[in-house]
Amino acid sequence: MPESDDPRERRSPFLFWAFGWYLRWLFWRKFNAIRIARDGLPVVPAGRPLIICTNHPSWWDPAFFILLQTLLFPGRPGYGPMDAVALGKYGLLAKMGVFGIALDSRAGAARFLAASGRILSDPANVLWITAQGTFSDTRTRPIRLRPGIAHLLRRVPGATVLPLAMEYPFWNEAKPEALARFGTPIPATRDRTVAEWTALLEAELTRTADALAADSVLRDARRFDRVMQGSAAIGPMYSLYRRIRSLLTGQAIDVSHGGRE
Numbered sequence: 001m002p003e004s005d006d007p008r009e010r011r012s013p014f015l016f017w018a019f020g021w022y023l024r025w026l027f028w029r030k031f032n033a034i035r036i037a038r039d040g041l042p043v044v045p046a047g048r049p050l051i052i053c054t055n056h057p058s059w060w061d062p063a064f065f066i067l068l069q070t071l072l073f074p075g076r077p078g079y080g081p082m083d084a085v086a087l088g089k090y091g092l093l094a095k096m097g098v099f100g101i102a103l104d105s106r107a108g109a110a111r112f113l114a115a116s117g118r119i120l121s122d123p124a125n126v127l128w129i130t131a132q133g134t135f136s137d138t139r140t141r142p143i144r145l146r147p148g149i150a151h152l153l154r155r156v157p158g159a160t161v162l163p164l165a166m167e168y169p170f171w172n173e174a175k176p177e178a179l180a181r182f183g184t185p186i187p188a189t190r191d192r193t194v195a196e197w198t199a200l201l202e203a204e205l206t207r208t209a210d211a212l213a214a215d216s217v218l219r220d221a222r223r224f225d226r227v228m229q230g231s232a233a234i235g236p237m238y239s240l241y242r243r244i245r246s247l248l249t250g251q252a253i254d255v256s257h258g259g260r261e
Contacts, residue, residue, distance in 0.1 A: 007079050007099040007115055008122075015095045016078075020070035023063055028230050032173040034067070035224035037181035037215055041072055044160050044185050049120040049127070050076070051156075051188070053149055053201055054164040055209055056130035057138045064166060064178060065128040066096055071227055073126055079119045080128035081112055103133065112148050113155065120156045131201065138167050138213065143206045150197035153188040161186045163201070165209035171219045175230060179216055183208035 027034060044050055050073075054061070062082065069078035077097065084100030087093060094100075099115050102108030119125050133146040153161060163183030168176045183204050192200065215223045 006118060007094075007097055008077075008119060010094050010099075011077065011079070011097040012095040013077070015092075016066070016097065017070075019092070019096055020066060023067045023070070024228065026063070027067055027178065027228065030175065031168075031178045031230040032171070032175040032232065033221070033226050033230050034071075034178045034228040035180070035221065035226050037179070037212060038223050038225055039181070040225055042162065042182055042185050044162060045187075047123050049123050049125050049156065049159045051120070051149070051152070051159050051161040052126065052128045052164050053131045053145075053161055053205060054128065055138065055143065055166060055205060056132045056135055057166060058135070058168050060168060060178070061130060061166065062093065062098065064180075067228075068180065069126065069128070076124050076126050077122075078126045078128060080130075081116070084108070109148055109151075113152060116152050117155055120152075120159050123158070131205070138165075138209060141206065143202050143209065145198055145202050145205070147194050147198055149201065150194040153197050154190050154192070154194065157188050157190050159188040161188055161201070163204045163208045165205065165212040167212055167216050169216050173232060175232075177216075179212060179224065181208055181212035181215070 052065075054065075058064075062080065065080060066078065069076075079097035079099065081101045082093065082098050084102050087098060087100040099111075101112045101115075116127055119127055129149050131145040131149045132143065133148075136143075149161075153159070162185050165181045165183070167179045169179065170176045186200070186204065
């Protein structure tokens with residue numbers, strides 16, 4: 001892989017920082033809240049590179065990764081693979097640590113392993129992988145993963161892999177929630193075969209996604225930690241009416257349906 005094609009060299013820390021602030025504004029506009037299941041972020045071993053293995057429910061996923069990276073891992077550089085064709089439409093993401101791979105090809109698999117190996121050679125780095133490889137509904141079972149991440153785990157025994165499930169459901173507001181739940185950290189080792197690693201990750205990601213779904217269907221914000229509040233939207237005319245009434249009566253208003261948690 002040419003040196004100039006190294007994702008670490010193409011990533012711009014300043015642009016990543018600036019884009020992270022843009023995403024805070026964008027998610028504030030587009031979502032009611034960003035929430036992490038109350039179990040929170042597991043403690044991951046210090047001094048080890050981190051691989052976050054996720055499902056792939058939405059177009060929002062790469063942006064959600066970058067936002068979570070800025071909110072949860074502010075001192076660690078983040079990276080992630082993406083379909084090279086899709087990345088060609090969003091070239092700026094290459095400056096965010098995203099690198100393109102050709103799906104369903106030996107060359108693409110080789111590039112994924114080479115680029116990921118370089119990234120994970122630095123214990124400070126975080127690698128986000130949508131291991132399903134394609135968009136898939138959060139309710140689809142069984143969850144099937146491509147084998148690339150299993151091959152990678154056999155090559156980087158010093159890393160830790162962390163399952164992550166995501167959903168973007170509509171609850172009681174006009175805007176959706178962005179929900180995340182982390183699973184149990186797993187140390188990478190060479191003593192499992194590719195098939196064994198794939199089966200283990202599928203089982204752990206399924207368990208994490210099922211737990212998130214169980215919390216999500218209850219629509220109970222108390223089961224989550226809110227890491228960022230979005231803007232409520234109940235309709236501009238009705239919202240204006242309530243604000244004018246608040247000014248006239250001196251009573252505070254809550255523009256959400258059912259209150260904020």
